[in-house]
Amino acid sequence: MISKYLKEEVKPATGCTEPAAVALAVAKAAKELVGNVYSINVEVSKSIYKNGLFVLIPGTEGLKGNKIAAALGALVKAEELDINLLHHTKSEDKKKAVELIEENRVKVTCNDKIGVYVHASVQDDLNNVSECYIINSHTNVQKIKLNSKILFGSDEDFQENKTFFERNGIQDMSLEDIIKISTDINEEDVDFIFHGVDLNMDAAYYCLKQKDEFVKTPGIILNDVFDEDNIAEKIRKYSSAASFTRMLGSNVTVMSSGGSGNQGIVATIPVYLYGLYNGNTKEEIAQALALSHLLSGYVKHLVGKLAPICGVFYSAGSGAAAAISYLMNKDRDKMLDTIDTMISNTTGIICDGAKESCAFRIGLSAHETYISALMADRGLYVEMDQGFIGQSCNESIRNIQRLNLDGMKDLDNLILSILEGRG
Numbered sequence: 035m036i037s038k039y040l041k042e043e044v045k046p047a048t049g050c051t052e053p054a055a056v057a058l059a060v061a062k063a064a065k066e067l068v069g070n071v072y073s074i075n076v077e078v079s080k081s082i083y084k085n086g087l088f089v090l091i092p093g094t095e096g097l098k099g100n101k102i103a104a105a106l107g108a109l110v111k112a113e114e115l116d117i118n119l120l121h122h123t124k125s126e127d128k129k130k131a132v133e134l135i136e137e138n139r140v141k142v143t144c145n146d147k148i149g150v151y152v153h154a155s156v157q158d159d160l161n162n163v164s165e166c167y168i169i170n171s172h173t174n175v176q177k178i179k180l181n182s183k184i185l186f187g188s189d190e191d192f193q194e195n196k197t198f199f200e201r202n203g204i205q206d207m208s209l210e211d212i213i214k215i216s217t218d219i220n221e222e223d224v225d226f227i228f229h230g231v232d233l234n235m236d237a238a239y240y241c242l243k244q245k246d247e248f249v250k251t252p253g254i255i256l257n258d259v260f261d262e263d264n265i266a267e268k269i270r271k272y273s274s275a276a277s278f279t280r281m282l283g284s285n286v287t288v289m290s291s292g293g294s295g296n297q298g299i300v301a302t303i304p305v306y307l308y309g310l311y312n313g314n315t316k317e318e319i320a321q322a323l324a325l326s327h328l329l330s331g332y333v334k335h336l337v338g339k340l341a342p343i344c345g346v347f348y349s350a351g352s353g354a355a356a357a358i359s360y361l362m363n364k365d366r367d368k369m370l371d372t373i374d375t376m377i378s379n380t381t382g383i384i385c386d387g388a389k390e391s392c393a394f395r396i397g398l399s400a401h402e403t404y405i406s407a408l409m410a411d412r413g414l415y416v417e418m419d420q421g422f423i424g425q426s427c428n429e430s431i432r433n434i435q436r437l438n439l440d441g442m443k444d445l446d447n448l449i450l451s452i453l454e455g456r457g
Contacts, residue, residue: 051117104140210370
C-alpha cells in the first residue's frame with residue numbers, strides 16, 4: 035500500500051503546484067488539437083485560483099499568475115506531460131505566452147468548487163475545441179474531450195471523483211492503522227524516498243548559495259540568522275531555504291507530497307535532518323519518511339486537499355512530527371501525543387495564497403515538528419479534550435475538518451477580495 039501511495043502522490047514538481055496543475059490541464063487539452071492554439075479558457079476552484087494568483091512561475095524570470103501558467107501549458111514541449119511540465123519552459127515559450135495574454139486570448143476564472151478542480155478548454159485556429167478536467171489531485175486527469183467527444187475517462191468516472199484513500203478502501207482507517215502500514219517499504223521505495231530527500235536538500239542548498247538580486251539574498255540572510263549546531267534551527271533554516279527556492283520561481287525541482295511542494299519539503303527535510311542528527315540508520319530514516327508522506331496525505335484527505343488553513347501545519351506538519359517521534363522512540367502513543375501537540379499549537383494559520391513569504395511558514399512548521407516530538411518524548415504534550423483536541427487523534431483531525439468546512443467556508447472569498455483588490 036505504501037509503495038502505491040508513493041508512486042501516486044509523491045512526485046517531482048517545479049514551482050507552485052496549483053499553477054502547475056493549470057498548465058498541465060491546458061497541455062493535456064492542447065495535445066489533442068490539430069491546428070495552432072488560438073484561445074485558452076480555464077475554470078478553477080477558489081483554492082487553485084488563490085494559490086496561483088500572485089505566485090512566481092518558473093522559467094519566466096519574474097512573471098506571476100495563473101494566466102502565464104495556462105499560456106505556457108499550451109506551448110511548453112516535454113516528453114511527458116506531468117506536474118513538472120513548467121521545468122521545461124524556454125525563453126521562446128515565455129515570449130509566445132506573453133503575446134497570447136496581451137492579445138486577450140487567455141482567460142482564467144474561478145468557481146465555487148472546493149479543493150482541486152481545473153477545467154481547461156483550448157480552441158485552435160481550425161475551431162476545434164479540446165477540454166481537460168483535473169479533479170481532486172493535481173495530476174488526476176478525470177476526463178479529456180475533443181469537440182464534445184470523450185477521448186479519455188467517462189461521465190461516470192467524472193461523477194465518482196474518488197481520492198487515493200477512497201479508491202483503496204483505507205479512508206476509514208485510524209491514525210494508528212496508518213502508522214502501522216506506513217513503514218512496510220521495499221528497497222525500491224527506499225531509493226525513491228531518498229531521491230526526494232536529495233531533490234529537496236538540493237533546493238535548500240540552491241537558495242543558501244544564491245547572492246544575486248533575483249532571490250533578494252535570502253541565502254545570505256538565512257546563513258546569518260540560524261545556528262547549524264542547533265538541530266531545531268538547522269531544520270528551520272534548510273526547510274525555509276528549500277521553500278524560498280521554489281516560491282521565488284527558480285527552475286529547480288522539489289519532491290512534492292500529496293500535490294504540494296511545500297508540504298513535500300516539510301514532510302522530508304525535518305525528518306531527514308533529525309535522523310542524521312540522532313544517528314538513525316538509513317532504513318529507519320526511510321521508514322520514518324514513508325510514514326511522514328502517508329500520514330500527511332491521510333490527514334489532508336480527512337481535512338481537505340486544499341483548505342483555507344495552511345496545510346504545512348495540519349497535514350505535512352502532523353506527518354513529519356510523528357515521523358521524528360518515530361525516530362526518537364518508535365512509541366506509537368508518543369507519536370499520537372506528538373500529533374495532538376503539533377496541531378493544537380499551529381492549526382488556524384490561514385492560507386492567503388502562494389507567494390514568497392510562504393517560506394517563513396514552512397520554516398516555522400518544520401521547527402515545530404521537531405519541538406512537538408521532543409516535548410512528547412519528554413512526557414510533555416497536549417492532553418485530550420482541550421479546545422478542538424478530542425478523545426483521540428482521529429477526533430482531533432475530524433474537528434479540524436469541521437473548522438475547515440463549516441467555520442471557514444467563506445474565508446477564501448474574503449482573501450480573494452483582498453488579493454484581487456490590489457491587482
